[in-house]
Amino acid sequence: MMQLISANHASAAAVTLAARANRKGRGFCSGVYPITPQTECIERLCEETIEKGSVVRVESEHSAMAVCMGASLAGARSFTASSSNGLAYMAENVFAAGFFRLPIVMMAVNRTLGPPWNIWVDHGDTLMLRDSGWIQIYCEDNQEVHDSILLAYRLAEDERVLLPVMVCQDAFVLSHTLMATDIPGQPAVDAFLPALNLPHRLTERPRVVGGLEFPHETEMHRKQHMEAMGRVPAVYASVQDEFERCFGRRPADPVVPYRLDDADLAVVAMGTTSSTVRAAVDELRAEGLRAGSLRIRMFRPLPEVALRSRLAGRRKIAVIDRDVCPGLGGIVWGEIRGLADPGAVVQSYLVGLGGGDIRPEHIRRIYEDLAARDRAGDPVFLEAGR
Amino acid sequence: MRTISDLESFVGGDRSEPLLRPGNTNCGGCGMSIALNMLSRAIAQRPVQIVIPACCGIVTAGPFPWSAYGAPVVASTFAAAAAVATGLARVAAANGEKTRILCFAGDGGTYDIGMATISAAAERNEDLLFICYDNEIYGNTGGQRSSATPLGASTTTTPEGKHAPKKDILGIMAAHRVPYAASVSLAHADDMMRKLEGALDARGFRFLHILSPCPTGWKSEPSEGIELIRLAVDSGLYPVIEITKGRDVRINVEPSFSEDALRSFVRRQGRFARSQVEVEVIQEGIRSEWEKLRAAAGPPRLPSPPGARMVPDRFAVR
Numbered sequence: 001m002m003q004l005i006s007a008n009h010a011s012a013a014a015v016t017l018a019a020r021a022n023r024k025g026r027g028f029c030s031g032v033y034p035i036t037p038q039t040e041c042i043e044r045l046c047e048e049t050i051e052k053g054s055v056v057r058v059e060s061e062h063s064a065m066a067v068c069m070g071a072s073l074a075g076a077r078s079f080t081a082s083s084s085n086g087l088a089y090m091a092e093n094v095f096a097a098g099f100f101r102l103p104i105v106m107m108a109v110n111r112t113l114g115p116p117w118n119i120w121v122d123h124g125d126t127l128m129l130r131d132s133g134w135i136q137i138y139c140e141d142n143q144e145v146h147d148s149i150l151l152a153y154r155l156a157e158d159e160r161v162l163l164p165v166m167v168c169q170d171a172f173v174l175s176h177t178l179m180a181t182d183i184p185g186q187p188a189v190d191a192f193l194p195a196l197n198l199p200h201r202l203t204e205r206p207r208v209v210g211g212l213e214f215p216h217e218t219e220m221h222r223k224q225h226m227e228a229m230g231r232v233p234a235v236y237a238s239v240q241d242e243f244e245r246c247f248g249r250r251p252a253d254p255v256v257p258y259r260l261d262d263a264d265l266a267v268v269a270m271g272t273t274s275s276t277v278r279a280a281v282d283e284l285r286a287e288g289l290r291a292g293s294l295r296i297r298m299f300r301p302l303p304e305v306a307l308r309s310r311l312a313g314r315r316k317i318a319v320i321d322r323d324v325c326p327g328l329g330g331i332v333w334g335e336i337r338g339l340a341d342p343g344a345v346v347q348s349y350l351v352g353l354g355g356g357d358i359r360p361e362h363i364r365r366i367y368e369d370l371a372a373r374d375r376a377g378d379p380v381f382l383e384a385g386r
Numbered sequence: 387m388r389t390i391s392d393l394e395s396f397v398g399g400d401r402s403e404p405l406l407r408p409g410n411t412n413c414g415g416c417g418m419s420i421a422l423n424m425l426s427r428a429i430a431q432r433p434v435q436i437v438i439p440a441c442c443g444i445v446t447a448g449p450f451p452w453s454a455y456g457a458p459v460v461a462s463t464f465a466a467a468a469a470v471a472t473g474l475a476r477v478a479a480a481n482g483e484k485t486r487i488l489c490f491a492g493d494g495g496t497y498d499i500g501m502a503t504i505s506a507a508a509e510r511n512e513d514l515l516f517i518c519y520d521n522e523i524y525g526n527t528g529g530q531r532s533s534a535t536p537l538g539a540s541t542t543t544t545p546e547g548k549h550a551p552k553k554d555i556l557g558i559m560a561a562h563r564v565p566y567a568a569s570v571s572l573a574h575a576d577d578m579m580r581k582l583e584g585a586l587d588a589r590g591f592r593f594l595h596i597l598s599p600c601p602t603g604w605k606s607e608p609s610e611g612i613e614l615i616r617l618a619v620d621s622g623l624y625p626v627i628e629i630t631k632g633r634d635v636r637i638n639v640e641p642s643f644s645e646d647a648l649r650s651f652v653r654r655q656g657r658f659a660r661s662q663v664e665v666e667v668i669q670e671g672i673r674s675e676w677e678k679l680r681a682a683a684g685p686p687r688l689p690s691p692p693g694a695r696m697v698p699d700r701f702a703v704r
Contacts, residue, residue, distance in 0.1 A: 026477055026480070026481055027477060027480040027481065029473055029476045029477050029480070031469065031472070031473065052480050052481075053480060054476050054480065056472055056473075056476065056510070057510075058469060058472075058506055059502055059503070059505070059506035060502060060503075060506075062463075062465060062466060062469075062503075063466060063468075063469035063472075063502075063503050063506060064469075066462065066463070066466035066469030066470045066472075066473070066503070067469050067470070067472050067473040067476075068473060069462075069466075069470050069473060070437070070460070070469065070470040070471060070472060070473020070474040070475075070476075070477075071473035071474070071476060071477050072473070073460055073470070073473070073474060074435075074473060074474045074476075074477035074478060075477065076473075076476075076477040076480070078473070092463050092465075093463055093466060096462075096463050096466075202435055202458050202460065202474065203458065204433050204457075204458060204485075205458060206453055206455055206456050206457050206458055206459075207451075207453055207458055207459070208444075208447045208450070208453045208455060208459045208460075208461060209458075209459065209460045209461065210460060210461035210462075211444055211447045211448075211449070211450060211453070211459070211461040212444070212445055212447065212448070212449045212450065212461075213449050213450035214449055214450075217449070217450050217451075
């Protein structure tokens with residue numbers, strides 16, 4: 001059913017459907033704690049009735065993730081949402097859930113980390129958690145946020161994967177913006193998300209989950225975790241197929257190129273910036289400039305093979321970061337620059353930090369700056385907030 | 387040591403094996419070992435799942451893939467035991483399972499870093515039993531002060547002796563009006579068994595506080611642990627009480643308030659050797675605490691008969 005709703009409400013709708021779909025399994029349990037701009041999501045979730053499950057209103061983000069960990073260890077489907085400093089406070093348990101390999105799904109609204117306090121969009125909060133062992137997906141519109149949460153459960157719960165998934169969306173640009181969003185019916189979601197049967201769930205069998213281990217065992221576990229991450233692209237492709245069969249829509253690939261094949265200038269971006277970049281590409285193409293773009297939808301695991309193949313032959317590449325890694329430049333740039341052809345110009349642009357409005361004219365300036373470059377220089381701050 | 391295939395063969399629900407099994411890493415004379423052995427008897431055939439945060443109690447299990455625990459255990463992050471247990475308890479309830487969810491934490495994970503989490507779980511009246519084995523220091527990190535460290539005790543971070551008195555953890559937990567909160571003496575086995583069994587069977591949030599000798603940190607003889615607890619109880623330093631619904635206080639063991647007992651308790655532990663706190667000052671604290679307890683509990687009454695079950699509190703779990 002088509003509804004005009006915010007991405008926060010689209011998230012709540014998706015997780016409610018996923019929760020009810022596990023009523024024939026061990027149910028649903030979620031720990032929640034409010035933080036702007038995620039609040040509407042958990043408020044809506046608290047309004048819902050889930051036949052076999054509960055939403056626990058806890059005292060901190062740290063405990064919100066801990067409840068999800070307990071619930072998932074008990075074999076339930078679990079969910080939480082957070083943002084910014086909430087994610088920072090939760091971080092210890094974000095890592096714990098990742099290393100436990102619990103298929104928890106979290107909706108993260110990207111918001112600037114304080115201080116100074118700022119509630120607008122910035123990707124630094126979730127990128128801080130890039131090494132926590134979670135799959136990370138960055139969304140571009142409300143439909144994608146909704147669909148990605150359903151998809152995330154299927155991906156997380158696949159026995160070849162068994163990893164938690166963070167579905168990221170831009171603060172206010174999506175979280176509070178109403179867009180027409182198609183919400184599927186429960187039978188379709190039931191078909192897509194079978195009852196969860198977590199192989200490592202806690203039973204009556206004596207064992208210690210997450211106790212002490214020696215270096216070799218930790219190396220073994222980290223290697224298994226890496227291998228699971230390595231299987232994600234293939235499993236993701238099969239989940240895309242299954243999603244399309246159930247809902248008639250195909251979720252985007254981990255890497256989405258736009259008019260890239262013959263492009264002289266390529267701009268790499270994540271989240272809602274990608275939409276603006278595409279608009280700028282069309283404008284520049286109309287003016288005769290061979291512009292193209294590449295959107296990163298999945299950041300963890302980094303779709304390295306797809307990125308390398310899409311960037312092959314591109315001589316001038318701009319990477320837009322809506323975050324800053326002090327002492328380096330952009331976090332995404334730091335990861336992408338090694339995947340381009342040797343000798344290619346890979347320039348870092350820091351744009352829209354702290355929620356500055358990113359408009360097509362900002363993107364044009366990046367294409368112009370990139371076109372004039374023979375080599376990459378220091379990261380460029382484009383103060384879009386002015 | 388057991389292998390993982392030995393563990394696989396251990397079928398669920400059978401508690402004929404002890405909770406604390408051979409191969410555990412506990413020091414000789416550890417009060418937590420005694421508490422676990424008593425808990426093992428109390429659990430009997432009940433299905434349980436245990437959450438243990440970072441503390442000596444999780445090191446007890448030994449390294450992966452072995453486990454010295456005869457029950458399923460989750461090693462939680464330090465502050466999060468009661469919240470992880472909440473998740474387990476909610477799912478067990480949703481599935482109509484009788485599994486009892488326990489937290490087993492040291493004083494750091496209870497009085498200090500875990501305080502917010504425990505307080506919130508108590509406020510929500512989660513269906514779980516939180517047991518604090520209190521050795522009055524961060525034992526797992528080598529004996530630093532915690533807010534459970536008593537006045538005058540030397541630790542590695544208060545070598546001159548701690549200046550602040552210990553937190554009243556039972557008072558704090560009872561103030562949440564939880565169905566059941568009690569202190570447990572390792573030297574009073576009947577009372578201890580009654581409390582462990584009763585707390586396992588009750589519903590809603592239950593809290594047990596166990597003063598647990600740590601020969602390493604207390605600088606005491608491993609063989610004297612039980613005797614030290616007896617002295618702590620007899621001197622009035624460690625009241626053995628239970629509080630139902632945060633209101634009804636019952637004193638389970640009447641102390642003699644003997645000064646000799648108190649002096650003996652202090653003298654037998656190296657941690658008080660450098661204390662600048664006089665025994666008279668400690669006694670003043672005891673007197674003040676007992677005035678409060680008497681006012682809450684009413685006049686002295688006979689202790690509960692051994693093995694008597696406490697009044698079950700069947701609080702509805704939300």
